[in-house]
Amino acid sequence: MMVEKYGLKARLEHYTCVVDLLGRSGCLDEAEAMIRSMPVREDAIIWKTLLSACKLHKNEEMAKRVAEEVLRIDPQDSASYVLLAGIHASANRWQNVSEVRRAMKDKMVKKEPGISWVEVKNQVHQFHMGDDSHPKSVEINRYMEELTSEMKMRGYVPDISSVLHDMDNEEKEYNLTHHSEKIAIAFALMSVPKGEPIRVMKNLRVCGDCHVAIKYISEIKNREIIVRDSSRFHHFKHGRLQVRYTMIKFLLWLFG
Ligand SMILES: [Zn+2]
Structure with a gap:
């Protein structure tokens, strides 16, 4: 629509915006599919947006996958480790929380204090x-x-x-x-x-x-x-x- 009618191409920030809205409303699969099929190259932010939505809707399975995508792009991203640990913590999976913490330690990622x-x-x-x-x-x-x-x-x-x-x-x-x-x-x-x-x-x-x-x-x-x-x-x-x-x-x- 944007391309045909206005001759404009959707940029990464437009996709991020849509992923944010889809994610918030619980359409996590659609959001992931959009990132994987969009014609522009994804960055860590768009994956982190989806990761937050995974936390919001307590989707641990997808969170693991999405966190891997963020860390592939930005291995030092402490916020994603913290988000992933938070998702495991919500599910009372303390073993997984420790694993994430250990991974952070191994990669020498320091959690910035809030x-x-x-x-x-x-x-x-x-x-x-x-x-x-x-x-x-x-x-x-x-x-x-x-x-x-x-x-x-x-x-x-x-x-x-x-x-x-x-x-x-x-x-x-x-x-x-x-x-x-x-x-x-x-x-x-x-x-x-x-x-x-x-x-x-x-x-x-x-x-x-x-x-x-x-x-x-x-x-x-x-x-x-x-x-x-x-x-x-x-x-x-x-x-x-x-x-x-x-x-x-x-x-x-x-x-x-
Ligand atoms: Zn708080």
């Missing part, structure tokens, strides 16, 4: 996971605890399957509450005047639990929250994920 940044009154504040180095860390932790119970009252269930380590459920929950983006958002909510949007940057991908949690936080606090992670924007307003208008227009154009 760091989030938020700007408050022209000053950038940095948080890492479980961070208590911030001067306001006691208040932030208290705020986060209160917020978490409010979220639970509204139906939030911490997705402990997002935690890679074999620890008990209470520890897993604690671990999740202290992901860097949650701490950054809590701090911003305490410090950014009401009505102003909150913008957080993260060096790694936002995990599934944080994505859901931020949706609840945005709704409870009636705040626009935008998190830019290593692969995309997570944009919430009134607790709803904002699918950009341009994206819909683009798809109508592609398949119209």
Whole structure:
């Protein structure tokens, strides 16, 4: 359609966009088939997009295959190892989690620690996971605890399957509450005047639990929250994920 009517050729980023949408809606086979049959050469990002979808829909079999494709292109990609380990962890396959960890160690892949940044009154504040180095860390932790119970009252269930380590459920929950983006958002909510949007940057991908949690936080606090992670924007307003208008227009154009 694009080629015939407009004389335009779909580029890799267009395919990535479609794979993302197919993957999110659970059409994993179709997404994989599209990557394998597209006329442009694939990169690690398009495979990683599908890998995230495998995690979302808990498809362990495909995840293994897809992770191999990513690592074939980029053997040092720590995020894919972490995603794959996460998929095994969701299925309680700790043996497989250890194997992935061992493979990372053998290939000397280092997992980058998760760091989030938020700007408050022209000053950038940095948080890492479980961070208590911030001067306001006691208040932030208290705020986060209160917020978490409010979220639970509204139906939030911490997705402990997002935690890679074999620890008990209470520890897993604690671990999740202290992901860097949650701490950054809590701090911003305490410090950014009401009505102003909150913008957080993260060096790694936002995990599934944080994505859901931020949706609840945005709704409870009636705040626009935008998190830019290593692969995309997570944009919430009134607790709803904002699918950009341009994206819909683009798809109508592609398949119209
Ligand atoms: Zn998280």
